[in-house]
Amino acid sequence: MEWIEGNDMMERKEMDNQLHTKVSHDQVDKQHYGAVTIPIYQNSLFTFENHETFDQAMQDVLAANVYSRGNNPTVKYLESKIAELECGEQSRCFASGMAAIAGTLHALLSSGDHVICVDQAYGPTREFLNEMSERYQVEVTYVDGSLLSDFEDAVQPNTKIIYVESPTSGLFQLQDLEGIAELAKKTGIITMIDGSWATPCFQRPLTMGIDLVLHSMTKFFSGHSDCLGGVVTGSAALISKIENKGYMLLGGIMTAHTASLMIRGLRTLPLRMERHQKSGMIIAEYLEKHPMVNRVNHPALRSHPQHELAQKQLDGYSSLFSFESKLPVAVMKQWADALHYFRIAVSWGGYESLVTVNTTPERRNPDGTNPSVARLYIGMEDPYTLIDDMERAWKLVKAY
CATH class of the missing domain: 3.90.1150.10 (Aspartate Aminotransferase, domain 1)
Incomplete structure (x- = not known):
């Protein structure tokens, strides 16, 4: 990490060591017979010994293993590892990065809301926001984002989300994450970042005050160009909103087999x-x-x-x-x-x-x-x- 200047290198080194340990160490789960890798739960549903336990599970299908469109143990394990790396409370994995972005925006936005988005954001993200603008009257303002004042000047009374991508993936422009988070918290605006470029190894936006961090897991998380996936991480309260409106109902879930490939990539x-x-x-x-x-x-x-x-x-x-x-x-x-x-x-x-x-x-x-x-x-x-x-x-x- 010889290109990082002016920072506490001992603190950075300690975080680096923690990341290596987090991705490679697990407690042995006796349920899996001591298997070093969590098994692939390649099943669509889960059965119950009696109707009482089934009824209890059906009261919260996102907390229990009922149907793999809601929960799957292999996927759930991956989500817990990513939440730990991101220093977040909870994660949800999706079928692709775009599924995570679209599901999250769909869950959190309503007609009449306003979004501020960096103009260099991922093209399909902008397309989705434009679609929401045309069909559901969600107002969108695109800003350069290199200055904090770009966001300050764009805030409106109905601003619901500030969406950033830092660095961007074309010209690699950054946004001031701490400044944006501080600005947003004053008015109750939700902040979201596409953090695919840096991964949690090199940037943890939640620790800077950002509310939600999304990744295209297709990229560095996978590492082998053989599977697609996306993830969103944040507070349990926000993830709960996304689970109910943008995850379960839209159905863009990650499969157990894909999760096992992502877990393999996560180790290295x-x-x-x-x-x-x-x-x-x-x-x-x-x-x-x-x-x-x-x-x-x-x-x-x-x-x-x-x-x-x-x-x-x-x-x-x-x-x-x-x-x-x-x-x-x-x-x-x-x-x-x-x-x-x-x-x-x-x-x-x-x-x-x-x-x-x-x-x-x-x-x-x-x-x-x-x-x-x-x-x-x-x-x-x-x-x-x-x-x-x-x-x-x-x-x-x-x-x-």
């Missing part, structure tokens, strides 16, 4: 994040010095305009970032095509390195054109092999 999450951080920084620093690159969007770099804020609220850095170039998108796509070890795909978080190329309307070159932006995800490959790969690709487009 801190170790993998350490590797991602190290490899990502090596490549970000290489690109920052490259003549074909104008700017690298990585919060750990001193050149990032919010580097100081990143040092304050992040314990580390994942390996998803982007860089900007004056080269046209068509040429940069040729560069991406020439890469051998990077695959062209959406998402991130697995063992394989990924690349996509696009433009960004948020930035301007001196000549008024939009720069091309390449988003990189650095997987488990040797970072210097990846650098050699990029160098070969640069040579192919250098003639431009």
Whole structure:
């Protein structure tokens, strides 16, 4: 964690050790015959010895094992581990990250409510909010979010939720989580964050006053690019509202088999994040010095305009970032095509390195054109092999 400056390193190291212990240590459950891994409860329903115990369970199907659309022991175990990592009271796992986001927003919003959302939030999240605006008269205000005043100026009497994503997953812009939480608590606004980029290894928003933290578990939690999932964590009171309105009724649940794959990924999450951080920084620093690159969007770099804020609220850095170039998108796509070890795909978080190329309307070159932006995800490959790969690709487009 050599890129973290100006913080109490002993405290950070202690938290790091706790994470490793939390993901790898369990009390042996005699019910499972001492199995080191919780079994996959691959069943849709649970039977009862008599009607009295069945009637008791039916009084609160989200507290008992009645039907796997409500509770499943394998999924419940995963939820308890994530709540512990997040320093939260309770978690709920969903079929995908988008299911968690949509289910949570659906449960907490009503017609006439107002939402403040960062304009760089995940595209489908914005699409869902726009759908709620058109069909259910939920008012949505999009803000840049790099300044706390962006949120202060947007607050209305009917503001119900402030939704942030820090860092964002395109230009990697941050929001002041403690400042937003303090602002929201003054007026009873619920705060939500998509924390998929950092994971609880590198950022725990609940400890900064944020009410709900969501993740696409498809990414770093899984770590193997073989399953989809989402999770929301917060107070028991808020999770209860989400369970009843956005979880049970919409049915976007996580299956027991998926939960077992997520548990497997969770065991190595801190170790993998350490590797991602190290490899990502090596490549970000290489690109920052490259003549074909104008700017690298990585919060750990001193050149990032919010580097100081990143040092304050992040314990580390994942390996998803982007860089900007004056080269046209068509040429940069040729560069991406020439890469051998990077695959062209959406998402991130697995063992394989990924690349996509696009433009960004948020930035301007001196000549008024939009720069091309390449988003990189650095997987488990040797970072210097990846650098050699990029160098070969640069040579192919250098003639431009």
